[in-house]
Ligand SMILES: [Zn+2]
Ligand SMILES: [Zn+2]
């Protein structure tokens with residue numbers, strides 16, 4: 001990324017100093033440097049510029065050349081780059097999650113008068129959310145309890161899982177809260193309406209969210225595994241059935257909302273559930289142990305699995321083993337064919 005450009009006030013031209021910004025967490029990005037790294041970003045983030053070559057003198061007085069770009073051209077490119085990210089769409093937070101991150105930076109650029117230039121003003125409100133720290137105490141939106149942010153996802157997960165299995169919640173819920181009526185509940189706060197996206201770039205995994213209870217330091221890989229200390233595996237996962245977003249990242253949904261996602265996005269024209277790829281089944285599977293840890297008895301777990309034709313632990317382990325050993329086997333799909341809405345007596 002180029003840096004150190006400055007504006008020539010008389011002609012509104014920016015010239016490049018030949019320096020680069022350092023990208024990534026941990027770099028002191030206020031320091032310009034020589035070109036020293038390769039950054040992989042999706043093609044959608046590339047926008048061609050049409051600079052002209054102009055003569056320039058180095059600090060040592062040597063004559064050389066650099067690029068010069070009209071201010072109007074950069075403003076135009078900034079505008080179209082921003083619009084490409086589709087700021088009004090539900091995928092927007094996921095789209096901005098693919099932009100290379102600068103931890104500390106001298107951006108935005110300043111012109112010779114010291115005015116900040118070339119940045120996006122009027123960010124959507126749901127992007128401008130101040131995130132809380134892991135140890136901050138916050139109130140549960142569903143019950144009267146206060147917890148540290150780092151514990152809220154697990155706590156909310158218990159409310160959600162009990163409601164999914166139709167088991168009475170021992171916690172005194174807030175007046176008017178009916179957890180099973182919350183559609184597409186946010187795994188951070190338990191309410192409907194937050195947007196959370198899982199971003200995978202190579203081996204790195206990050207999560208973007210506009211939820212005020214988004215725990216930015218969540219260890220995703222650890223949260224995937226249910227343990228005694230942290231039984232809740234409700235995390236955002238990618239949907240392999242949805243078409244990918246324009247950034248190439250698959251769409252995300254919370255693990256506990258898997259049935260809701262399949263029912264709301266992927267029913268067949270006959271109103272049946274789609275063929276679920278085994279890898280997705282492995283990702284959305286909730287073990288009996290996890291269910292027991294929040295107070296769901298085995299008979300309730302079995303009842304739910306029977307109803308939805310979900311395999312028991314033995315059947316799940318076979319699928320999981322198959323997935324480990326061999327990916328993409330043509331006959332390894334599992335079909336869930338229950339209709340989404342069947343009233344229970
Ligand atoms: Zn609560
Ligand atoms: Zn939320």
Ligand SMILES: [Zn+2]
Nearest residue numbers: 239241242265
């Ligand atoms: Zn989907």
